[in-house]
Amino acid sequence: MQHPAFEEVTIHHHHADDESFHKKVRKTTILLSVITVIELAIGLSIYTIHKGEDPNELLVLMFKGMVCILTLAKAYYIVSVFMHLGDEIRNMIMTIVVPLMLFIWFIAAFIWDGNSYKNLRNTYDKHFKETTMPVKHGQKEEAKPAAPASGKE
Amino acid sequence: MSEAINIHSGAAGHAVHHDDHGHGHPEQSFISKYIFSMDHKTIGKQFLITGIVWAIIGGLFSVLFRLQLGFPDQSFPILETFFGHWAKGGQIQPEFYYGLVTIHGTVLVFFVLTAGLSGTFANLLIPLQIGARDMASPFLNMLSYWFFFIASIIMLSSIFVHTGPASGGWTMYPPLSALRQAGDGQKIGTDLWLIAMALFIVSSLLGGLNYISTILNMRTKGMSMTRLPLPVWAMFFTAVLGVLSFPVLLSGAILLIFDRNLGTSFYLSDIVINGEILPNEGGSAILYQHLFWFLGHPEVYIILLPAMGMVSEILSVNARKPIFGYMAMLGSMFSIAVLAFLVWAHHMFVTGLNPFLGSVFVLLTLLIAVPSAIKVFNWLTTLWRGNIRFTPAALFAIGFVSLFISGGLTGIFLGNSTIDIHLHDTMFVVAHFHIVMGVASFFGMFAGVYHWFPKMFGRYLNNTLGYLHFWVTMVGAYLIFWPMHYQGLAGMPRRYLDKRGWVSFNQFADLDKMITVVSIIVFAVQLMFVFNFFYSIFKGRKVTSQNPWGANTLEWTTKIKPGHGNWDGEIPEVHRWPYDYAKDGREFIPQTEPVGANESKH
């Protein structure tokens, strides 16, 4: 199908024939479903770990990291196959992918500062700490953060 | 949609579709020609004129609060005549003062220097300079203006509501802005402010998407990216900044609307107001500042970049010399655009931001000095030993460079968190950003208006008034803002309406009077410019030659007053970069001229 209305388009896309197209779509659908199932399995594992007596925080963190990576994989397949970005020429792919790099610093700085806000409040706002810090079973009380330097205010 | 598509296939492919369009409907009604116009040139003029109206309002507001700052003891009965209880006894009341400051900031930053500046010149220049018949989507372009118009109406209406306009500062920080009970300005005025801003964001997105797609897709044959005139590059980066950062402000504003109206706690925590303990818990006011400045910092480049681009063009044309370091200009604009996204938290050093994170932001912020300096040196070397024609446009462009240097240097002070802790929220900050972002961008805008007025209306602006406008504004800007540095270094806070309580600031009382008087004069001169503008549209000296400035770019290959579609015949093809001035013994060589066999390389 040509688009005579768009002369800015130099090379008209050759659309895949039905068979290979359906194969590709089927493959991607199965892939997305499998990844989602794995994600759910990990989610439930986190649940079971949390229910246990002494949750292994490191393991939970690892699982969460895995889910994030799997989600990125899903996003990749949706964008590249369903949205056909993978079929575009390289210029186009770059113009979409490169600006998304801004998210790295966007996410890092926001999370970093959110975390810092928590630490600051735990240090300087005793009420906040007492009312919101969950009591963990069988865990030593964490080392108290250094009290604010007493001095002339 | 399909009609638009048909027009635009021509733009890219050089088919002469224009005839179908231009002559197909020869009699456009007044409404479709001047009001709901889809012609990029008309839309540009609409943005400009709306911007001028806003600039008068915003400027007038600054004169009003300068009256209070300069003459806190004096009563001006005329104010009471006009503003009633807002100026009881002829003195500006606190709520009024904060409303004035807020609307002054919002209006000038967004409505004048974003919509009025890049809305005007992106619309006017992009299709003309890249060789396109119109924007990629003229319809969305028209919508962009009308969303801006509706936003304007809503913002304007907020001035007339009983409890007054939003008064939380142009940054609209919560918790103040999130709590109705905090004051009159936090009532309906703030809701209107938020709605107007949301519509403004929609407008700026529609515009920005159009500018980007047009610049990328609609360039005429031979107009490779490195042959684009610098204003187009500047508009391109501006649009990219807007498209990627305005949505973040939208998110921040939506969360603020929720906090105000639905009882959520995004920004609110641990608040006692008027003796009442609020149930909100767990939110973070710093979060709003992060979201705001994620837009807010790119915003200052959204304002500044178009001015930089136009100044580059105007300096080169009027120095009759090629722009110095074209690729360096591109590179520095690119790095400014990238860095603009990475430095937002330098506005937040005193908020409780993590100090180490702050130091990362200091580093990234100071990096901006590098591309900025490159640009300054390039402008200066463009002027160096040039054959300068001191037209009003050229004067304003040179003034821009001066202001950008003075204002940019104080940015280095403020970018250092250690110094910023002393200077934060003082008059020093006011001086810095007014010079570097406010006045400098205005100078870029004035330069653009004087330079492209002949293209817009087929007439010239009056030169004598233009020179008067330049010199008074230039001297006035420095007289107004330079002393504020001293006030700020001495610790004088901004935003305060009455500083008589501090003995230490009494020494500045006369200085403040002087600033106020000068700002009134400067404001009057701007009104003179507005007169010049409207008078010259109808009565100005007529342009008689197609290329009055002897410039190389494509807009001067069109008729003196081009119709919709810009070129009557085929769109010209481009064979060279736009800055072949004083080359091989010729004063200028337009972009459309093929490269000769014996031509020297630039």
Added chain:
Amino acid sequence: MATTATVHQTKWWSGGKSPFNLEYGKLMMWYFLMSDAFTFGAFLISYGSIRFSQNFWPDPNVVFNAFPGAGHANLPLAFVSVMTFILIISSVTMVLAVHAGHKGDKAGVIKWLGWTIVGGLAFLSCQAWEWHHLITGEHAVLVDGKIDIIGQTMRVNPWGALANHEAVAAALQNTSHETLVNLAHQGNHALAHEQLSAMTDKQLISSINLEELHVRAKGPVAFGGYFFGITGFHGFHVLSGVVINIIMLTMTQKNVFQNRGHYLMIEKAGLYWHFVDLVWVFVFLCFYLI
């Protein structure tokens, strides 16, 4: 291949053509989606920032464990996985609609677009049920030394840390009759509401099994705001996607695209719809999985 050779030989940036080999409409749609990604990104990142600023955050498996018609069965993540699959499948049907458009197959476009709309509506219905369930949910929460029954709204969050038995036992003494009846009813469905109402507070308290009664402290308030705010904003996108698809469907039926010679509008609507799916992938991650 011939095409590959042309791709490499073409001077993409020289002007007179699109450097991306795309018509401007699709380009604008892509960039619009990019800016929308920043809108959603800002929401989700704000959520992350707030979540990192809290000492405690509810476990999604505890919050999202209901399934329509399954009563009080504990089925963590079951319902949301259904919602996720609905959206994935509707994305697949959209791909097929776009493909049918490429071939100019009007019947195919109508068929697959129709299924996509059904998928979108199904997703919205699921979301409506979930919101309703959360808002009207009855959870025992320890508030100021007594027990209250509250649901998940934007102002209050019932998913704090589990309270210990002594605190709960003490709190029961201060709890209102109404709430006690409710709590007793949750533990023992055999007795009717009226019968329980007739009992004294003491009888009610003794009938409540502390082991089965999960009483929590109040959780972080921001949870509700972000959950409803972001899923609501996403739901709004789904709704507008459905509306766009319905418009596309009517236009297809009226042969608008057939006459135009191409179904590019379907492609643009498709991009938007996939984007909605893409956002859900991240919403799913941020609210339900981690």
